[in-house]
Amino acid sequence: MRANTVLLLCTAWLLAFANFRAWKLLAALDSGGLPHWLFLLCLGALLAMTTLVLLLPLSFKWAIKPWLVIVLLCAAAAAFFMDDFGAVVDRHTLRSVFETNAREAGEWLSWRMAWKIAVAGVVPALLVLWTRIDWRPLPRELWSRIKLVLVVIVMSAIAIGIGGRGIASSLRNQRELGHVINPMAIASGIYAYVDNARPQAAIVVQPLGRDATRPAAPAGAKPQVLVFIAGESARAASWGLSGYARQTTPQLATLPVANFTDMHSCGTDTAVSLPCMFSNLGRRDFSERAALSRENALDVLAHAGVDVAWFDNNTGDKGIARRVHETELQNSTDPKWCSARNCFDGILVDALKRTLAGTHDGSMRGDRVIVLHVKGSHGPAYYQRYPAEFERFTPVCRSNELQTCTPEQIRNAYDNSVLYTDSIIASVIALLRDDHAIDGALLFVSDHGESLGENGLYLHGAPYAFAPDVQTRIPMVLWMSDGFRQRDGVDAACLARQAAQPWSHDNIFDFLLGMMQVRSSAYRPQLDPLRQCRT
Ligand SMILES: [Zn+2]
Structure with a gap:
């Protein structure tokens, strides 16, 4: 397969199998006067675009397969917690993941979790690994990726042109959505987590209440x-x-x-x-x-x-x-x-x-x-x-x-x-x-x-x-x-x-x-x- 085909197939898979929660929220949005199917189509196009934007930067030889495998597995794990527990993905939930301990993490492991992540993540990851990608010389690969970017831009522009006003106002009222669009929410969550954690080494603790005193205990008072x-x-x-x-x-x-x-x-x-x-x-x-x-x-x-x-x-x-x-x-x-x-x-x-x-x-x-x-x-x-x-x-x-x-x-x-x-x-x-x-x-x-x-x-x-x-x-x-x-x-x-x-x-x-x-x-x-x- 051509690399572009692999990218599009992965995007379609993520849209279909890792975004149940997002679709449920999207389906409930007010379409702002547009026919509902057209409104959903515009949103679907935008969702596909955000996914592609995430996959594109590492879509070259050596990098593409590991990258797609990581994204598919992470998206499947996130989808499990979002679908089964109603969780969202933001920097707070990601911190719970990164800063957990073995005992706490062990309490999560279950057959249902293993099964769901296997179906939604491991299977497509194996398919990606098994696929032989038909690489062409770098300039041609680059050009084909640029064409894909142009398609992304044009499609997004069309989707926003048709449904823009309704989409903007609906999204404002549905802030949860930003935390469930998979796998974009993982990327933005990790960014926010790292951004928040990064300067901690440089933290200087400012003193507080150094003037604090207490009245002397009355004579014979107990501690x-x-x-x-x-x-x-x-x-x-x-x-x-x-x-x-x-x-x-x-x-x-x-x-x-x-x-x-x-x-x-x-x-x-x-x-x-x-x-x-x-x-x-x-x-x-x-x-x-x-x-x-x-x-x-x-x-x-x-x-x-x-x-x-x-x-x-x-x-x-x-x-x-x-x-x-x-x-x-x-x-x-x-x-x-x-x-x-x-x-x-x-x-x-x-x-x-x-x-x-x-x-x-x-x-x-x-x-x-x-x-x-x-x-x-x-x-x-x-x-x-x-x-x-x-x-x-x-x-x-x-x-x-x-x-x-x-x-x-x-x-x-x-x-x-x-x-x-x-x-x-x-x-x-x-x-x-x-x-x-x-x-x-x-x-x-x-x-x-x-x-x-x-x-x-x-x-x-x-x-x-x-x-x-x-x-x-x-x-x-x-x-x-x-x-x-x-x-x-x-x-x-x-x-x-x-x-x-x-x-x-x-x-x-x-x-x-x-x-x-x-x-x-x-x-x-x-x-x-x-x-x-x-x-
Ligand atoms: Zn607590």
Whole structure:
């Protein structure tokens, strides 16, 4: 075959087999007065053009086959996640791919995935490798490629001329489309990812709140210990305390906690939400680079003399705990909590128990903030997130291939993982309450919500602008021992009122500083949910 023929066949294959999601969105667009078939034809022509533009630069001897194989395989993998999980391809999802660890990646592998990628990607890739390309002298090849470019330009011009106005306005209203056109979305996603990651070596961390101080503890006061549980994929819609029809938080329901019923996340994935909630940037000004370039709430607490520690059973601290004491537990082999695949969050309660013991033997004297980064309801293998005794809602989905389970099975497995989170939080409260050497408090916040198949979406990571509520509305729970509350001067009735107000991750930075009575130019009292409650 001629090289041009191979290029056109690959383009046709990608259009037909790697773009189901894009076609579904395109078919639903308003055609702006054009006959629908003509509108779709114009869009199809533009789609083909974007694909060809991607394939053309490397369409020469030696390069063309490896390039087509890479594109076909990547497109097939992306199509699997877009079709089966409702995912989109942008720099955030690509970062999850590039920065995953072996255990997390292993949870995705399935026969369904292998089968789908084989059919959509491996088969055409093998055909490409098997094809003998009829190469002509370079000048003629170049000329034939230039002719192809001219065809691309003319076809695009015609398509835009006919359907331009309708296409432009429809695309403006359907921003998701840019993230599902395959394989162009992969190319632009990788570009955005690299562009964003590139300057990180040169990042200089700007100091923040170096003037931070705290009032001296009253004579005879016990050390204050605030445990901050940063949650994973817990959504308000499945949170018993927030009105979910099922009681998924039976232990917390019996405890005197303040449950914040209108709490919103900063992002829809861990890599955004987690650094965002510890930074003073707020959702509107947040970028990973900006967050990495400045100190965060933990640093300010440390400047004020608070002892800060981070324990991790998830995928790491995303750079937040770089300047404080950090302990990674996710690769632990403690047989009490860990299987070959992962560790249950109970391992964090054990770690907390051990570190609190330092208060008793005198090695820890000061006030402390201890962050526990839990694995929570991390999908898709919800059924692996909790020990057997928490499997109370049955039957459960015992697969990472969520689409092969019924909605009921997925919900059951997810709800069991929430039950376990409820028990983890309650165990931490019990530890703090029963420890008479300290005044304890606990703040639990989820990083983002989760889709469990609503509207064909699974997991999380939808671009914020069109993310469904279930991915952005999250639970937040506060418990304070009487001693902690009194030293903080917080009025209980006021706290209950504040818990019903709308809050977001934008408030966490000042929430934490306020809880530990930090005085600093970095503290913004107007953003602290408890400011009005202090006497
Ligand atoms: Zn997360």
